[in-house]
Amino acid sequence: MSKPATQPDIDAPRTSSMAVPVAGQHAVAPTRRRYFMLLLILVATVINYLDRVNISSVAPFMTKDLHIDKFHMGMIFSAFAWTYAFALLPAGFLVDRLGSRLSYGLSLVTWSLATAAQSVAGGFASLFGLRLAVGLMEAPAFPANSRAVAMWFPERERGLATSVFVMGQYLGTALFSGILIWIAGTYGWQTVFVMSGAVGLLFGIGWFFWYRDPLKSTANQQELDYLREGGALAGNQERSRFRWADIAYLMRHRQVWAICIGKFASSSSLYFFLTWFPTYLIDERRITLLKAGFFSVMPYVGAIVGILLAGSISDMLIRRGHPMSFSRKLPLVVGSALGMSIVLANVATSDGFAIAILxxxxxxxxxxxxxxxxVGEVAPKELIGVTSGITSFSANLAGIVTPTVVGYILRETGSFHAAFNFIGCVALVGTLSYSLLLGRLHRIELPQRAR
Known part of the structure; x- marks a missing residue:
């Protein structure tokens, strides 16, 4: 496909990623536009997860006002994941066709409107329906994130860049969880949804003005060269037509299956914290609202440290000459194995010990x-969004299963003990998938006939 004359040709051969000065001239330093784009992705992810989890912060108040029992509250928690999970595959295709700017911008605006609308919910049915809408509209977010990072960051920086945007799913809750609980208790749970929706709507409008893919951005030629030579897909303009055969081809690879299973396992823990954790603190541990707001932050701080540490170490291993496959797999195996420690919360006799374990x-x-x-390392360059959609679908099946199973356990036993055992067993399955099934990571190439 020919490129517009006004755009730099990033695919043209280059002798070096660094500008070579001509006599009497100074070398032109590469711009760092990619870091501004990463900041935008991080803020969008913070808002994305704020609108996913705000319902868990208001659940103790909402259940009383709307007379919803724990099993039905578990169904409401899971409603988001029903539409989100099943919309991920078409959303990934949409991202590959429209690009991150348009698909993410539309997603931001529409899910923010659905979030604000939850403030007028009058019972189980209306709240369940609005959570379905939020899940549907958020579906393009993470495929768009994955595509943007693959476009903007070379291989040796991609691990940390991925960690930064994934950090957003913990950062928003760590920063605002206590505040949301306080707002709900002081001004009513409806106010939480109105404020969350307004923030997302304003940023969604800003996204259209600020975000650009590399070739359409203000990045100079030196930065574009640096991206291309480092393995970024900055110049990839390919747009594939949707083909079920491509999905079938991807699912023939053990890498895809192993990542799907592993992401389901780790997301089971994630969705417990996103949904039932505040209820655990307030109902099971009998912690006051003030302490609950403080304690609810601690696990998210731990997750932020974990994601940044893992991404930094992974990139460092690559820079020191270790194989990419080993460098990317190591944190997956270690994290999944350590995740089984959640079962120790069952023997915690003090609030402090329980919070430390969690x-x-x-x-x-x-x-x-x-x-x-x-995912960014194995996805075919023509199908980054679709591959992200497939693996994210598996991850978010945990968003359907975990809140519902925990809600059922609570209704039948009145305790979180069996719930922690369930999450620990799923973590074991994820460990086995990453360590035994995944094999060597490498980019999947589409057959020539499918290009």
Whole structure:
């Protein structure tokens, strides 16, 4: 496909990623536009997860006002994942066709409107329906994130860049969880949804103005050269037609299956914290609202440390000459194995010990969340969004299963003990998948006939 004359030809051969000065001239330093784009992705992810989890912060108040029992609240928690999971595959295709700017911008605006609408929910049915809508509209977010990072970052920086945007799923909750609980208790749970929706809507409008793919951005030619030579897909303009045969081809690869299973396992822990954790603190541990706001932050801080540490170490191993496959797989295996520690919460006799155990478990989940970097390494360059959609679909099946199973356990037993055992067993399955099934990571190439 020919490129517009006004755009730099990033695919043209280059002698070096560094500008070579001509006599009497100074070398032109590469711009760092990619870091601004990463900041935009991080903020968007913070808002994305704020609108996913705000319902868990208001659940103790909402259940009383709307007379919803724990089993039905578990169904409401899972409603988001029903539409989100099943919309991920078409959303991934949409991202590959429209690009990250348009698909993410539309997603931001529409899910923010659905979030604000939850403030007028009057019972189980209306709240369940609105959570379905939020899940549907958020589906393009992570495929768009994965595509943007693959476009903007070379291989040796991609692990940390992925960690930064994935950090957003913990950062928003760590920063705002206590505040949301306080707002719900002081001004009513409806206010939480109105404020969350307004923030997302404003940023969604800003996204259209600020985000660009590399070739359409203000990055100079030196930065574009640096991206291309480092393995970024900055110049990839290919747009594939949707083919079920491509899906079948991807699913013939053990890499895809192993990542799907592993992401389901780590997401089981994630969705517990996103949904039932505040209820555990308030109802099971009998912690006051003030302490609950403080304690609820600690596991998210642990997860932030885990994701940044894992991404940094993974990139460092690559820079020191270790194989990419080993460098990306190590945090997946370690994080999944450490995630089994959540079962120790069952023997915690003090609030402090329980929070320490759960912080370690969520730290482990943060480590294993670097699986997004692994997706970026194995996905065919024509199908980054679709591959991200497939693996994210598996991850978000945990969003259907975990909240519902935990809600059922609570209704039948009145305790979180069996719930922690369930999550620990799933973590074991993820460990086995990453360590035994995954094999060597490498980019999947589409057959020539499918290009």
């Amino acid at each position: 912080t370690i478990a969520f730290f482990a989940q943060g480590i294993s969340a670097t699986s997004w970097a692994a």
